[in-house]
Amino acid sequence: MSRFLPARRLALPNYPFAELERQASALRRAGKSVCDLSIGDPDLPPPEFIVDAVRQSLNNPRSHRYPSSRGDHEVRASIARWFKGRFGVDIDPERQVAVTIGGKEALAQIARAVVNPGDRVAFPDPGYPVYSRAGCQFVDGAPVKIPLSVQNAFLPLLSDIPSARLLYLNYPNNPTGATANKDFLSNLALLIDDNPEMVAAYDMAYSEMTFRTPALSLLQFTDRCIEFHSLSKMANATGYRVGFAVGDIDLIDALARVKEEIDSGAPLPFQMALKTALDRYEGAAPPPEFTALKEIYFRRKNALTKALADAGYDVFDAAATFYIWFKVGEDEMPFISAALNKGLLLTPGRGFGSGGKGWARASITAPDEVIEQSMEIIRTL
Numbered sequence: 001m002s003r004f005l006p007a008r009r010l011a012l013p014n015y016p017f018a019e020l021e022r023q024a025s026a027l028r029r030a031g032k033s034v035c036d037l038s039i040g041d042p043d044l045p046p047p048e049f050i051v052d053a054v055r056q057s058l059n060n061p062r063s064h065r066y067p068s069s070r071g072d073h074e075v076r077a078s079i080a081r082w083f084k085g086r087f088g089v090d091i092d093p094e095r096q097v098a099v100t101i102g103g104k105e106a107l108a109q110i111a112r113a114v115v116n117p118g119d120r121v122a123f124p125d126p127g128y129p130v131y132s133r134a135g136c137q138f139v140d141g142a143p144v145k146i147p148l149s150v151q152n153a154f155l156p157l158l159s160d161i162p163s164a165r166l167l168y169l170n171y172p173n174n175p176t177g178a179t180a181n182k183d184f185l186s187n188l189a190l191l192i193d194d195n196p197e198m199v200a201a202y203d204m205a206y207s208e209m210t211f212r213t214p215a216l217s218l219l220q221f222t223d224r225c226i227e228f229h230s231l232s233k234m235a236n237a238t239g240y241r242v243g244f245a246v247g248d249i250d251l252i253d254a255l256a257r258v259k260e261e262i263d264s265g266a267p268l269p270f271q272m273a274l275k276t277a278l279d280r281y282e283g284a285a286p287p288p289e290f291t292a293l294k295e296i297y298f299r300r301k302n303a304l305t306k307a308l309a310d311a312g313y314d315v316f317d318a319a320a321t322f323y324i325w326f327k328v329g330e331d332e333m334p335f336i337s338a339a340l341n342k343g344l345l346l347t348p349g350r351g352f353g354s355g356g357k358g359w360a361r362a363s364i365t366a367p368d369e370v371i372e373q374s375m376e377i378i379r380t381l
């Protein structure tokens with residue numbers, strides 16, 4: 001009897017975060033209490049004005065029809081205004097913006113748009129798994145890892161960035177929380193401009209989740225890139241699945257062409273939530289509701305960082321994101337397993353590539369009481 005075999009591109013381990021969700025569900029079904037600090041899925045709700053925007057949009061007859069693959073014109077105009085106020089960069093809403101179904105989808109689809117089989121795809125290690133999987137393996141690209149190290153604050157050495165068709169970078173960074181400063185981005189822009197055959201895909205999903213200085217856009221230094229943003233982390237709206245891409249006209253056109261073939265655009269009510277969020281900014285200043293959310297995450301991050309440091313773990317001093325990246329040894333799996341046996345679910349560093357071995361990631365997107373229980377477990381490990 002013949003056995004169905006999927007396409008070879010699916011011959012890879014289960015997606016790391018999906019596996020973590022399965023582990024957590026299995027523990028709960030067994031009646032065990034789980035402190036889940038594994039996935040960056042905010043426990044706090046979006047601000048009420050964003051929820052209201054969705055409700056109001058449902059009364060709009062247009063909300064019940066197919067949206068535009070490139071995104072609603074009014075939404076794209078708001079994105080351009082926000083980008084000018086936030087980063088000081090002029091963006092043409094007609095030609096340099098595409099609304100996307102979240103950031104993950106767009107990061108995968110840009111690879112479909114620019115990578116041919118055998119083309120080199122460069123991505124950070126450790127790094128968000130989408131780059132190496134959907135961004136490379138799913139398009140039959142040739143993977144090229146860019147090592148990140150704690151010694152260089154998890155910024156790549158420019159000499160380590162190879163010639164490639166597609167280059168993924170991500171700051172503020174997941175999983176480490178590292179940020180990119182002006183000097184790094186200036187030099188990166190020079191490298192990109194000197195390599196016109198290379199497409200630079202810059203993931204800024206965490207641009208609004210910084211605790212010291214605001215994140216900088218790569219588009220402030222070069223227009224030869226495509227940059228990705230998301231409502232998910234900006235407004236605690238991961239379930240809305242809406243984000244946007246901005247940048248080079250030809251790259252936006254290529255992304256839009258893929259979207260025309262594959263999806264019919266993000267649902268209009270969630271596009272309106274994105275527009276409402278961006279319209280609440282005053283120049284670069286976020287609405288007070290966003291600031292209040294960040295203050296909660298900052299307090300949680302400080303508390304859990306201190307607990308880990310007091311327990312003897314080497315915690316990377318991260319100025320952004322709601323993740324804590326900490327070293328537990330040469331092999332993190334015994335620590336991960338010991339934590340899981342006590343009801344604490346963390347993300348093993350190797351889920352982000354071989355460069356993450358020996359590290360673990362904790363998310364602070366859990367209620368305060370869960371964070372406190374997690375700290376008690378950590379003290380016993």
